[in-house]
Amino acid sequence: RRPKNFPPGPPALPILGNILQLNLQNLMGDLERLRRSYGNVYSLFFGPRPNVVINGVKAMKEAMVIKAVEFAGRPQDLLVHDVTQSKGFIFSDYGSSWREHRRFSLMTMRNFGLGKKSMEERIHDEIQYIITTLDKNIGKTLTPQVMFHNAASNIMCQVVFGTRYEYDDEFITTIVQSVTEVTKIASGPWAMLYNSLPFIRKLPLPFNKAFKAMKRSSDLVLRLLNEHKKTRVPGEPRDFLDCYLDEMEKTAEDSSFSEDKLIFTAIDLLFAGTDTTSNTLLTAFLYLMNHPHIQERCQQEIDRVLEGKDQACFDDRHQMPYMQAVIHESQRIANTIPLSVHCTTKDTELAGYSIPKGTRIMQNLSSVLNEEGQWKYPHEFNPENFLNDQGEFVKPDTFMPFSAGPRICLGEGLARMELFLIMVTLLRKFKFIWPEDAGEPDYTPIFGLTTTPRPYPMKVQHRL
Numbered sequence: 477r478r479p480k481n482f483p484p485g486p487p488a489l490p491i492l493g494n495i496l497q498l499n500l501q502n503l504m505g506d507l508e509r510l511r512r513s514y515g516n517v518y519s520l521f522f523g524p525r526p527n528v529v530i531n532g533v534k535a536m537k538e539a540m541v542i543k544a545v546e547f548a549g550r551p552q553d554l555l556v557h558d559v560t561q562s563k564g565f566i567f568s569d570y571g572s573s574w575r576e577h578r579r580f581s582l583m584t585m586r587n588f589g590l591g592k593k594s595m596e597e598r599i600h601d602e603i604q605y606i607i608t609t610l611d612k613n614i615g616k617t618l619t620p621q622v623m624f625h626n627a628a629s630n631i632m633c634q635v636v637f638g639t640r641y642e643y644d645d646e647f648i649t650t651i652v653q654s655v656t657e658v659t660k661i662a663s664g665p666w667a668m669l670y671n672s673l674p675f676i677r678k679l680p681l682p683f684n685k686a687f688k689a690m691k692r693s694s695d696l697v698l699r700l701l702n703e704h705k706k707t708r709v710p711g712e713p714r715d716f717l718d719c720y721l722d723e724m725e726k727t728a729e730d731s732s733f734s735e736d737k738l739i740f741t742a743i744d745l746l747f748a749g750t751d752t753t754s755n756t757l758l759t760a761f762l763y764l765m766n767h768p769h770i771q772e773r774c775q776q777e778i779d780r781v782l783e784g785k786d787q788a789c790f791d792d793r794h795q796m797p798y799m800q801a802v803i804h805e806s807q808r809i810a811n812t813i814p815l816s817v818h819c820t821t822k823d824t825e826l827a828g829y830s831i832p833k834g835t836r837i838m839q840n841l842s843s844v845l846n847e848e849g850q851w852k853y854p855h856e857f858n859p860e861n862f863l864n865d866q867g868e869f870v871k872p873d874t875f876m877p878f879s880a881g882p883r884i885c886l887g888e889g890l891a892r893m894e895l896f897l898i899m900v901t902l903l904r905k906f907k908f909i910w911p912e913d914a915g916e917p918d919y920t921p922i923f924g925l926t927t928t929p930r931p932y933p934m935k936v937q938h939r940l
């Protein structure tokens with residue numbers, strides 16, 4: 477039963493709640509249908525537990541920005557939480573451990589050059605590997621999925637482990653495969669059932685594969701951590717692992733920093749920073765190939781601003797309003813994380829409804845990124861969504877692909893830098909062409925924890 481003055485929603489069955497009425501493979505269509513019936517704030521039962529779904533920018537801001545702390549928790553009984561043994565950072569609840577780890581991670585990434593030149597150099601180094609791959613494929617048709625995935629993963633590996641890996645390296649392929657497997661299970665129907673029906677958790681069902689896959693990853697990171705411990709010089713950190721080990725020595729024994737948490741925080745960063753950035757890049761190039769006039773306009777702006785310069789730097793974005801608009805529009809359309817799960821930290825109210833402490837909250841970010849009435853062209857790929865009448869770049873409040881409030885994406889700065897430098901450098905050098913024999917592009921993405929474009933082919937030519 478819904479508590480008093482709780483957001484409305486469809487009638488629910490005992491034990492199962494609403495799960496039989498939902499497409500557990502892809503919730504997005506159902507969430508939109510229910511929004512039309514019940515409004516921007518409604519509730520659904522996953523098993524016996526009520527979840528409040530938040531849609532649209534108005535309710536999203538009230539929850540995530542105005543009542544920030546009240547909505548900043550994370551549920552502690554989800555599959556992803558159990559798979560990371562409650563030691564990860566992304567799924568940790570609002571509290572001192574999360575706060576200390578968030579502050580530490582942000583500071584460490586900044587010190588490693590986030591927003592500064594050295595991080596730009598690391599990204600440019602990795603771009604050279606993308607260029608080599610593309611150079612080898614001039615005139616041929618390639619599938620860019622693995623290339624962008626490896627590039628994004630290597631940038632994170634440099635930050636976290638201080639090294640990049642060859643694309644066929646066993647360490648990185650095992651981690652990437654395991655993380656992909658966990659992600660796939662965690663966003664599929666078995667995770668929904670695990671999260672909804674606690675009594676099935678001990679049964680030998682397919683969600684157990686997620687635990688095995690995570691164990692493979694954590695064993696590998698532990699191996700790397702042990703190597704780091706042997707070779708590190710205290711006070712002279714080479715990467716995130718070293719910084720964390722320094723921090724553990726500085727802080728009291730009862731602090732929230734521990735080797736176990738380091739392992740899962742490292743995996744979290746790798747996971748959070750790989751699929752997200754690579755899927756956004758894949759979406760951007762899919763649309764740019766099929767909108768050649770937009771691609772050409774980007775290239776004209778890039779050529780003009782970078783004339784006489786060896787390479788782009790992140791500050792060049794201020795001179796590139798059109799490119800900025802295209803990147804932001806790609807992120808809007810990519811809808812990379814369509815849903816984020818939070819939990820209330822105290823009894824609160826939203827849109828006039830009462831929501832008790834500990835209620836699961838589903839933040840439908842997708843509903844904001846294509847909300848009618850908020851965008852000039854909510855349902856089409858059009859950079860004009862981010863340009864005013866003078867052709868200047870403007871970022872509406874409704875642009876929330878990184879979420880908002882205290883749990884806003886920790887890697888926003890890094891992701892924005894990667895997207896800008898990678899897209900500008902590649903568009904300057906290459907022309908991206910949709911192969912003549914590829915048929916009509918299929919823009920319908922594959923739903924998951926991160927939205928992925930369907931695999932597609934790409935042709936490249938040199939421009940200069």
Ligand code: HEM
Pocket residue numbers: 565566567578744745748749750752753756812813816817841877878879880882883884885886887888890891
């Ligand atoms: C285009 C790329 C990216 C997008 C669209 C994206 C989006 C998001 C979103 C929507 C959230 C959930 C926020 C919430 O629950 O309210 C999130 C959280 C997070 N992201 Fe990203 N992200 C991207 C790249 C990255 C990168 C490169 C990193 C690496 C450092 C990263 C690290 C994280 C972490 C650690 C969290 C959890 C924050 C917390 O719970 O306090 N993300 N991201």
